[in-house]
Amino acid sequence: xxxxxxxxxxxISRVPVLKVGLSDIMERHFPDYEMTFFRSLEExxxxxxxxxxxIIADLxxxxxxxxxxxxxxxxxxxxxxxxxxxxxxxxxxxxxAVELLMRPGSTLLSDMEPVEGIIAAIRHGNGQAxxxxxxxxxxxxxxxxxxxxxxxxxxxxxxxxxxxxxKGWGINQIAMLLKKSNKTVSAQKNxxxxxxxxxxxxxxxxxxxxxxxxxxxxxxxxxxxxSEWNAPQSKNTxxxxxxx
Numbered sequence: 001x002x003x004x005x006x007x008x009x010x011x012i013s014r015v016p017v018l019k020v021g022l023s024d025i026m027e028r029h030f031p032d033y034e035m036t037f038f039r040s041l042e043e044x045x046x047x048x049x050x051x052x053x054x055i056i057a058d059l060x061x062x063x064x065x066x067x068x069x070x071x072x073x074x075x076x077x078x079x080x081x082x083x084x085x086x087x088x089x090x091x092x093x094x095x096x097a098v099e100l101l102m103r104p105g106s107t108l109l110s111d112m113e114p115v116e117g118i119i120a121a122i123r124h125g126n127g128q129a130x131x132x133x134x135x136x137x138x139x140x141x142x143x144x145x146x147x148x149x150x151x152x153x154x155x156x157x158x159x160x161x162x163x164x165x166x167k168g169w170g171i172n173q174i175a176m177l178l179k180k181s182n183k184t185v186s187a188q189k190n191x192x193x194x195x196x197x198x199x200x201x202x203x204x205x206x207x208x209x210x211x212x213x214x215x216x217x218x219x220x221x222x223x224x225x226x227s228e229w230n231a232p233q234s235k236n237t238x239x240x241x242x243x244x
Contacts, residue, residue, distance in 0.1 A: 013058035
């Protein structure tokens with residue numbers, strides 16, 4: 001029996017829950033696609049690139065090498081112009097992504113893109129290519145820049161401590177888990193509070209439990225659990241996520 005799959009798609013992301021969400025979207029709305037998932041562009045073979053009709057790449061995670069990442073994709077896009085490229089980008093990536101990735105056949109989506117926007121971008125394909133998501137350009141998204149810049153200043157160690165505090169761990173437990181002294185963990189907590197301009201434990205836990213804090217520390221499944229993707233789509237959103 002011949003396979004019903006007639007198109008080939010690739011997803012590139014280091015975020016497991018994003019892969020789950022996209023897998024469910026593709027199975028539910030685009031059953032004619034055979035999908036393969038990778039953590040990085042380097043894992044994709046030349047044969048797979050030649051087969052691909054669609055490549056969805058998540059660029060929202062690594063903010064240290066923005067231009068290098070975009071230049072890497074720029075080179076591949078020019079060699080494979082027949083592929084529909086869909087990029088998830090954060091505001092941090094946005095200027096460089098527009099400069100290097102906006103080509104015929106490419107679409108830029110926000111890392112907070114509603115599920116409906118993702119579906120529409122994939123469905124329209126190259127017919128709506130060279131497009132920037134309205135979510136990415138929205139004023140509400142722009143207003144989040146200041147708070148994002150503030151949290152981006154946290155070190156990896158500070159993030160780990162803050163995330164564990166948000167999960168209900170105490171200083172002693174965190175110290176044992178991270179194999180550090182109580183004094184070191186307390187110092188990292190206090191350092192994070194200074195960076196975030198938080199003056200008390202009450203303000204600290206208020207920030208951790210805010211939507212901003214929970215997203216930044218990955219305390220909620222920002223892309224939704226598998227059951228969410230099977231729910232009615234009218235209010236599903238696709239906020240940003242970071243792996244800890």
